[in-house]
Amino acid sequence: MLLTRTFFMVNLFYHLLADFRKHYPNSGIIDLKAYYRSFRYVREILKMLPQRPEPILLAQIFAKLTSLGRIHPSSTGFEPS
Numbered sequence: 232m233l234l235t236r237t238f239f240m241v242n243l244f245y246h247l248l249a250d251f252r253k254h255y256p257n258s259g260i261i262d263l264k265a266y267y268r269s270f271r272y273v274r275e276i277l278k279m280l281p282q283r284p285e286p287i288l289l290a291q292i293f294a295k296l297t298s299l300g301r302i303h304p305s306s307t308g309f310e311p312s
Contacts, residue, residue, distance in 0.1 A: 266301065
């Protein structure tokens with residue numbers, strides 16, 4: 232049973248990584264994990280806000296925060312302030 236779950240997770244990671252590399256070509260598994268972990272944190276933080284930010288600010292927040300913790304950082308297109 233454990234071996235089946237292990238194979239499933241490996242296959243899932245490689246499938247997700249193939250899609251992820253379309254946008255971030257030099258990325259690896261650690262980059263993928265960091266992206267999804269950051270994505271989850273951003274979603275949880277946004278739930279705590281009384282009002283949802285404007286779409287352009289929301290895109291900037293997602294782009295900046297999901298690039299944190301990655302081994303192969305990507306250009307977010309936004310300059311740090």
